[in-house]
Amino acid sequence: MDVLTGLLTTAFLAGGVLALAALGEVLAERVGVVNLGVEGLMALGAVTGIATVTAVPSPMLGFLAALAVGALFGMVFALATVFLRANQVLCGLALTLTGTGLAATIGRNYSGMPAPVTFEPVQVPLLSSIPIIGPAFFSQNILVYLIYLVLPIFFSYLMFSTRHGLNMRAVGENPAAADAAGIPVNLFRFSYVTIGSALGAGAGAYLTLAFVPSWSDGVVAGRGWIAVALVIFAGYRPIMATLSGLLFGLITALGFIGQARGWPVAPAFLSMLPYLGTVAFIIVPVLAWQKMRRAMAAPAALAQPYFRDMR
Amino acid sequence: MQLGSLRLQRLPSAHPGIAFAARAAAILIALLVAGVGVAISGMNPFELGGRVISASFGSSFGIEDLCVLVIPLILTGLAVAVGQQIGIWNIGAEGQFYAGAFAASAVGLFVPGPQWMVLILMFGAGFVGGMVWILVPTLARAYANVNELITTLLLNFVATLLVYYVSTGPWRDRSGMANSATPPLSAEVPSFWGIVHWGFPIAIGLAILVAAALAYSRWGYEVRLVGSNPSAARYVGIPVRKHLITVMLLSGGIAGLAGMLEIAGTVHRLQGGISNSFGYLGIMVAVLARGSPIGVIFSGALMAFILNSGIILQTQGLTTSVVLAITGFILFLTAIGDELSYYRVTRERA
Numbered sequence: 001m002d003v004l005t006g007l008l009t010t011a012f013l014a015g016g017v018l019a020l021a022a023l024g025e026v027l028a029e030r031v032g033v034v035n036l037g038v039e040g041l042m043a044l045g046a047v048t049g050i051a052t053v054t055a056v057p058s059p060m061l062g063f064l065a066a067l068a069v070g071a072l073f074g075m076v077f078a079l080a081t082v083f084l085r086a087n088q089v090l091c092g093l094a095l096t097l098t099g100t101g102l103a104a105t106i107g108r109n110y111s112g113m114p115a116p117v118t119f120e121p122v123q124v125p126l127l128s129s130i131p132i133i134g135p136a137f138f139s140q141n142i143l144v145y146l147i148y149l150v151l152p153i154f155f156s157y158l159m160f161s162t163r164h165g166l167n168m169r170a171v172g173e174n175p176a177a178a179d180a181a182g183i184p185v186n187l188f189r190f191s192y193v194t195i196g197s198a199l200g201a202g203a204g205a206y207l208t209l210a211f212v213p214s215w216s217d218g219v220v221a222g223r224g225w226i227a228v229a230l231v232i233f234a235g236y237r238p239i240m241a242t243l244s245g246l247l248f249g250l251i252t253a254l255g256f257i258g259q260a261r262g263w264p265v266a267p268a269f270l271s272m273l274p275y276l277g278t279v280a281f282i283i284v285p286v287l288a289w290q291k292m293r294r295a296m297a298a299p300a301a302l303a304q305p306y307f308r309d310m311r
Numbered sequence: 312m313q314l315g316s317l318r319l320q321r322l323p324s325a326h327p328g329i330a331f332a333a334r335a336a337a338i339l340i341a342l343l344v345a346g347v348g349v350a351i352s353g354m355n356p357f358e359l360g361g362r363v364i365s366a367s368f369g370s371s372f373g374i375e376d377l378c379v380l381v382i383p384l385i386l387t388g389l390a391v392a393v394g395q396q397i398g399i400w401n402i403g404a405e406g407q408f409y410a411g412a413f414a415a416s417a418v419g420l421f422v423p424g425p426q427w428m429v430l431i432l433m434f435g436a437g438f439v440g441g442m443v444w445i446l447v448p449t450l451a452r453a454y455a456n457v458n459e460l461i462t463t464l465l466l467n468f469v470a471t472l473l474v475y476y477v478s479t480g481p482w483r484d485r486s487g488m489a490n491s492a493t494p495p496l497s498a499e500v501p502s503f504w505g506i507v508h509w510g511f512p513i514a515i516g517l518a519i520l521v522a523a524a525l526a527y528s529r530w531g532y533e534v535r536l537v538g539s540n541p542s543a544a545r546y547v548g549i550p551v552r553k554h555l556i557t558v559m560l561l562s563g564g565i566a567g568l569a570g571m572l573e574i575a576g577t578v579h580r581l582q583g584g585i586s587n588s589f590g591y592l593g594i595m596v597a598v599l600a601r602g603s604p605i606g607v608i609f610s611g612a613l614m615a616f617i618l619n620s621g622i623i624l625q626t627q628g629l630t631t632s633v634v635l636a637i638t639g640f641i642l643f644l645t646a647i648g649d650e651l652s653y654y655r656v657t658r659e660r661a
Contacts, residue, residue: 036460040639080647089400089460090646093594097639104632217632222468229461268476275465279447282462286455305650307321 007253008136013211014256015249016147017042017203021227022234022241023151024199029231030159031192032172032301036092037077038200039224040099041070045204047103050110050215057117059209063143066205067198073099074197075190082189085305096224110215119143119210141210151199152242159238168192172299175306185306200224222275229278233285235296244281251277318657325652327601333648334599338613341641345633359627363620375505377615379577383408383586384618385514385611386569387593388600389521390441394562395602396525397538397555403448403463404566405590406470407441411567412574413474414440416581419496419574420482429498433575434568441567442560444470449559453552459559467590475583482581492582500576510572515608517565522604534558566590587618588635595638598645614638 021038028035045066052062077095080086119141128138137144159165170178171188179185207223208215226248234240255270263270285296346356367373387404394401401407414436422429448462477493484494500508525531534554537544545551569589578585596614600606621634 080643084647084650086646086650090598090649091643093402094639094643094646097591097595097642098636099639101632101634101636101639105630105636108630222465225461225464229465232458232461266476266480268472268480272469272472275468279462279465283447283451283455283457286451286457 003257005132005136007250007257008132009140010253010256011246011249012137012140012144012148013249014252015246016144017207017211017223017245018227018230018248019242019245020143020147020151020206021200021203021224022230022245023147023155023238024196024203025228025231026196026234026236026238026241027155027192027199028196029236029302030172030299031168031189032175032299032304032306033078033081033189033193034088034092034228034303035074035077035095035193035196035200036089036228037073037095037099037197037224038227039220039222040096040103041073041197041200042099042204042207042220042224042227043103044073044099045070045201046208046219047107047110047204047215048201049205050113050115050208051106053115053117053209054110054113059115059117059119062209063119063202063205066201070201070204071194071198073201074194077197078190078193081305082186082193085307088303088305100220104217107215107217112216113214115209115213115215117209118213119206143206143210147206148242148246152238155238169299172301175301175304176308179306179308185308189306200227203227226274226278229282232298233278233281235292236298248274248277316658320655320657321653322655325649326655327652329652330601330649333652334645337641337644337648340644341637344640345637354627359624362627363623366623367616367619371505375507377612377619378504378507378511380587380619381611381615382508382510382514382576383569383573383589384592384596384614385518385607386572387566387589388596388607388611388614389514389518389593389604390562390566390569391593391597392600392602392604392607393521393558393565395538395597397534397558398541399452399555399559399562400460401445401463401559401562401566402460402594403445403466403563403590404569404593405586405588406463406467407444407563407566408570408573408586408590409467409470409474410444411437411440411564411570412581412585413470413477413570414443414567415571416477416482416493416496416574419498420493420581423497426498430500430575433496433498433571437567437571437575438564439567441563441565441570443563444567445559445563449556449563452559453555471583474581474585478582484580492580495580496575498575499579500572502576506577508572508576510576513572514569514611517568518604518608521561521565525604530554530557566593569593587622587631591635592618592638595642598642 021042025035025038048066048069049062052065053059077091080091081088121139121141124138128134167183168188171183171185175185212219230241230244234244251273255273258265258270259267349356349359367377390404391401415433418433418436422432444466448459451457451462452459479491482493484492500510502508533549537551537554541551573585574581592614596607596610599610618634621631
């Protein structure tokens with residue numbers, strides 16, 4: 001009981017990073033842009049968060065500042081990939097290298113220092129007294145509710161139940177047809193890549209202001225790449241992306257518990273779990289669920305720049 | 312697109328001259344931005360630049376440093392470039408580098424025997440180590456069409472953790488004070504000029520060999536055909552899957568060899584962080600060379616200079632992460648320049 005609560009508490013907390021970043025990537029990929037810069041955006045968000053709260057002791061301000069920085073870098077990335085139609089893979093890798101390098105350079109002054117203020121847990125009245133799930137989920141910091149409830153439900157509704165969402169998916173599936181129907185393809189792509197990038201950087205701030213909570217070089221540790229992989233695993237669906245983030249939170253939590261309880265496995269091997277798990281989770285479904293392939297398929301125009309004058 | 316009487320026309324293939332010029336411009340702009348950044352932080356960019364030039368080229372020690380740095384960069388660049396020939400993005404060269412270093416160290420630490428024999432076994436182990444590390448992504452790509460970008464990349468973290476674990480744990484040097492590295496390896500790649508070891512000609516020779524195989528052999532022709540049009544290649548009966556597997560394994564093996572040469576020629580022991588992000592910088596090397604194995608030799612040299620500048624400037628309070636940031640910026644500008652090199656400006660006739 002106690003172990004289970006502890007496991008779930010850590011799982012929700014750890015999974016939030018991946019859930020938020022994966023949700024952002026779902027938005028970008030649904031409109032047909034693959035953003036491989038998530039890792040760099042998370043690093044930038046993480047350092048922005050810690051730098052902001054060091055100056056002004058407000059975790060919310062730190063989170064918002066990270067969103068702004070993410071949006072800014074997202075716009076530069078979108079400008080290059082959507083309007084100038086540069087190679088998305090290269091620009092994404094560039095964003096990862098630049099973001100990671102820049103964050104490490106800026107973050108040197110904050111290295112190893114615990115965050116002066118963090119997001120504190122909020123007890124939800126009544127719900128927090130439910131056994132197991134109450135302490136595990138309803139006694140978390142406010143971002144956890146945003147990440148697991150508000151954002152996925154909102155974006156899922158937007159994407160699958162509104163006209164706007166239909167347009168959005170059309171842009172990712174067949175930009176030429178969308179364009180012919182009068183949908184502003186590039187504007188859609190630009191906007192959602194920007195929003196997605198902001199969420200990616202927000203995930204970084206979550207890391208340094210709620211989960212770890214401190215900055216050190218390499219604190220992101222590939223979580224951005226795991227998030228990109230989760231999008232495939234989640235079949236490009238917001239709610240599924242959130243749930244798979246939680247699943248990976250669970251894997252991370254298992255590693256923590258293993259270390260805390262002194263399992264006879266070296267910590268390094270427990271740390272490998274999320275990466276090996278991700279590799280397994282993007283390979284196994286392809287082999288196991290052949291019938292699901294169509295439903296889980298990537299948007300048809302993913303990673304393809306759109307040229308109106310060349311069909 | 313129309314601008315007055317001028318018309319912007321997108322050509323089906325890029326103009327190599329413009330693509331080359333775009334790379335030069337990208338590097339110049341990035342250095343300019345870096346210089347402005349340095350100036351803003353209160354240092355004199357010209358003085359730092361002068362210091363870098365004199366430290367790199369002013370003495371034979373500087374040039375030796377560059378030659379040692381260029382070895383892993385040529386090889387990881389070559390690993391990525393080989394993949395690009397068939398349309399594969401191997402961004403796991405960092406992990407394969409560590410895996411190669413790990414396997415070669417295992418031989419160097421535990422296999423007794425004469426130097427030359429251990430050394431040959433280390434070469435083999437390094438290559439095979441890299442191949443093993445890319446095996447799962449390769450099979451997943453070849454048989455289930457799983458995107459190799461993410462699988463190769465994720466394994467980087469696993470390899471880094473593995474090397475960190477063995478060099479601080481079971482293989483740790485228990486004799487001395489250094490407790491985060493293995494004891495010195497029993498065999499090493501001999502040097503021929505100062506600290507420059509035989510890895511230097513091996514790396515260049517391998518790049519030339521791969522270039523020749525791609526340009527003149529039947530295998531190379533078929534690989535390039537698959538790379539430029541996979542469905543056409545399939546229709547004419549080229550074994551696409553087989554080529555995909557061999558090229559990916561070759562790519563991983565070359566990156567593994569880079570790791571082996573780094574520990575057997577330069578560092579002489581296995582420790583965490585032996586790679587100065589060589590695997591990631593290899594992507595940059597390959598892109599600058601436009602995927603050409605011969606070009607990799609030159610872009611590798613350029614990248615070695617940039618990385619070496621970062622290392623020299625460490626004493627000035629800069630870190631190698633600045634190099635990573637600048638590299639990313641160059642990569643970004645190059646990607647834009649590459650797309651622009653597809654365009655031609657023509658004058659509309661009335």
